[in-house]
Amino acid sequence: MLNITSASPIVEIDHLSYWYDSSFLTLDNISFRMEQGDLLGIIGPNGAGKTTLFSCILGILTDYRGTVKLFGKEILKNRKALLSEVGYVPQHASIEQSFPANIEEIISFGLLGSIEKYSRSYAKDQVLKAMQIVGLTDKKNKRFNELSGGQQQRVLIAKAMVHNPRLLILDEPTSGIDQETQDRFYELIRKLNAEEKISIILSSHDLDAVSKLANKVACINRKMHFHGDAKDFFGDENMLKTYYESAMQTHLRLHQFNTKSNSQQLPST
Amino acid sequence: MTILEILEFGFMQRALISGIAVAAICSAIGLFLVLRKHSLFGDAMSHVAFGGLSIGLFLNLYPIWTAYAFTIIAALGITKMTDSIKIPPDSSVAILLSSGLAVGIVLISLSGGFSLDLFSFLFGSILLISTQDTITIVFLSIAILAIIAIMYRRLMYITFDEKQASVSGINVKLANYIFIVLAAITVVTSIRLVGVLLISALIVLPNITAILFGRGFKKTAIISIGIAIASVVSGIVISYFANIAPAGAIVLTGVAIFLCTIVTRNIRKSIRPIKITEPYLHNRSQE
Ligand SMILES: Nc1ncnc2c1ncn2[C@@H]1O[C@H](COP(=O)(O)OP(=O)(O)O)[C@@H](O)[C@H]1O
Ligand SMILES: [Mg+2]
Numbered sequence: 001m002l003n004i005t006s007a008s009p010i011v012e013i014d015h016l017s018y019w020y021d022s023s024f025l026t027l028d029n030i031s032f033r034m035e036q037g038d039l040l041g042i043i044g045p046n047g048a049g050k051t052t053l054f055s056c057i058l059g060i061l062t063d064y065r066g067t068v069k070l071f072g073k074e075i076l077k078n079r080k081a082l083l084s085e086v087g088y089v090p091q092h093a094s095i096e097q098s099f100p101a102n103i104e105e106i107i108s109f110g111l112l113g114s115i116e117k118y119s120r121s122y123a124k125d126q127v128l129k130a131m132q133i134v135g136l137t138d139k140k141n142k143r144f145n146e147l148s149g150g151q152q153q154r155v156l157i158a159k160a161m162v163h164n165p166r167l168l169i170l171d172e173p174t175s176g177i178d179q180e181t182q183d184r185f186y187e188l189i190r191k192l193n194a195e196e197k198i199s200i201i202l203s204s205h206d207l208d209a210v211s212k213l214a215n216k217v218a219c220i221n222r223k224m225h226f227h228g229d230a231k232d233f234f235g236d237e238n239m240l241k242t243y244y245e246s247a248m249q250t251h252l253r254l255h256q257f258n259t260k261s262n263s264q265q266l267p268s269t
Numbered sequence: 270m271t272i273l274e275i276l277e278f279g280f281m282q283r284a285l286i287s288g289i290a291v292a293a294i295c296s297a298i299g300l301f302l303v304l305r306k307h308s309l310f311g312d313a314m315s316h317v318a319f320g321g322l323s324i325g326l327f328l329n330l331y332p333i334w335t336a337y338a339f340t341i342i343a344a345l346g347i348t349k350m351t352d353s354i355k356i357p358p359d360s361s362v363a364i365l366l367s368s369g370l371a372v373g374i375v376l377i378s379l380s381g382g383f384s385l386d387l388f389s390f391l392f393g394s395i396l397l398i399s400t401q402d403t404i405t406i407v408f409l410s411i412a413i414l415a416i417i418a419i420m421y422r423r424l425m426y427i428t429f430d431e432k433q434a435s436v437s438g439i440n441v442k443l444a445n446y447i448f449i450v451l452a453a454i455t456v457v458t459s460i461r462l463v464g465v466l467l468i469s470a471l472i473v474l475p476n477i478t479a480i481l482f483g484r485g486f487k488k489t490a491i492i493s494i495g496i497a498i499a500s501v502v503s504g505i506v507i508s509y510f511a512n513i514a515p516a517g518a519i520v521l522t523g524v525a526i527f528l529c530t531i532v533t534r535n536i537r538k539s540i541r542p543i544k545i546t547e548p549y550l551h552n553r554s555q556e
């Protein structure tokens with residue numbers, strides 16, 4: 001077992017740069033650290049590199065420049081042991097709708113891999129506890145496709161936290177769930193952070209979601225534009241203006257790119 | 270003659286025992302293949318096995334062993350290939366299927382036409398199975414089921430979402446390779462029961478039927494194995510009394526169970542809307 005001291009930062013990223021296909025610079029010299037207990041909101045427009053950043057943190061991408069440490073250890077050197085302390089909910093979980101597992105079975109997936117051996121009763125207790133926390137105890141025999149979008153999201157969060165991780169990473173958790181469910185979701189995230197003492201990183205292109213939850217904010221759009229306390233970010237009009245401008249620029253860049261490639265495909269009409 | 274009396278024949282006992290074993294492994298392996306949208310992989314491998322069988326017949330080796338070797342190597346090879354150059358699964362099936370068949374056809378033409386042996390592999394020959402073969406089939410099936418029982422949660426998680434499974438620390442690549450080898454062994458082992466041409470029915474039918482029941486994963490697997498065993502046993506018995514080819518009878522029984530399940534489900538569904546109209550009736554009475 002890894003000797004993880006509670007004093008080291010949860011996440012520590014130093015001069016991280018990433019190129020897709022060794023040519024497209026997606027993350028440009030990102031550095032930041034995240035302390036125990038933080039609820040960090042990563043904001044940035046679509047295409048800013050949020051998912052790419054998470055892939056580096058989780059060791060899914062390995063060919064980056066710079067260092068990524070979790071709990072004070074380098075992820076690439078201790079991937080399995082470090083990830084057993086992490087829960088992850090990906091952006092678009094591509095789940096086959098007819099998949100026959102029930103909610104209880106899906107949540108118990110989270111125990112696999114991270115813990116070498118566990119007893120049946122331990123698994124049962126953990127799954128029950130996770131179901132209680134996300135409020136799905138009455139749905140345990142339902143199948144995934146019988147639940148609403150918001151409930152599916154909560155199942156995946158329960159799966160990601162069933163092994164008592166210290167860090168939870170949620171990639172765009174609020175996209176695709178309705179307003180009513182969103183409030184319930186915010187409540188759940190606050191509870192996980194405050195009561196279960198799980199440090200949380202969540203990404204969003206929606207400032208609203210982050211402003212309601214996070215105590216720390218990192219604003220990225222290929223580069224790091226801001227990192228610090230949420231109240232400083234949301235209290236600073238210039239900061240918000242910069243954010244919207246850079247979002248607009250990305251939008252325009254993509255738009256130009258699209259019209260260019262379209263006109264190449266359709267030379268004359 | 271009653272059903273109990275036919276159990277006294279040695280060939281019937283061997284057919285039923287090996288049939289039950291093969292039904293269990295085909296449906297267990299098949300559940301993962303079906304859920305990965307890889308239903309035809311079994312078909313592809315059976316054609317590769319056909320190539321392997323003809324190699325054995327051509328070189329005068331024991332054909333079933335060359336079939337095992339050839340199929341395992343081909344299945345691992347294509348998995349490695351799809352990993353590194355991203356061939357879509359349906360294309361990999363097409364490649365395996367046609368190259369396996371091509372090897373078979375070439376070797377058969379070289380050795381001067383179909384032999385009886387090859388025929389029995391194409392269409393199955395469960396009633397001709399020897400005691401030695403029955404023991405081998407039972408032994409292999411127990412081993413395959415044991416490995417699946419150990420790995421089934423991991424395989425289920427990988428089937429659910431490969432990326433999340435990998436982040437949870439599961440060695441996805443290794444698990445996939447082990448699974449592919451198990452699938453290859455299952456297909457070759459089962460060829461003698463239903464033959465190269467009908468094997469994929471045994472892999473697919475019980476599972477799509479079991480999924481219709483809408484239960485959790487474990488229950489779906491158990492229902493599927495039950496359906497597979499039921500179709501094999503009744504298929505063999507029916508084939509004896511009706512004097513028809515057992516492989517055909519087994520597959521048609523599977524189809525019949527599948528159709529019955531769909532019909533029952535639709536009848537149940539068409540009963541349900543009556544309940545849904547209740548609030549509507551209630552509203553009317555309030556008016
Ligand atoms: N696998 C990939 N190969 C090449 N480019 C990619 C890949 N994944 C993402 N990108 C590009 O990298 C940029 C950042 O993507 P991403 O990290 O998904 O952004 P976000 O999550 O903030 O929306 C985008 O321009 C996207 O097109
Ligand atoms: Mg993203």
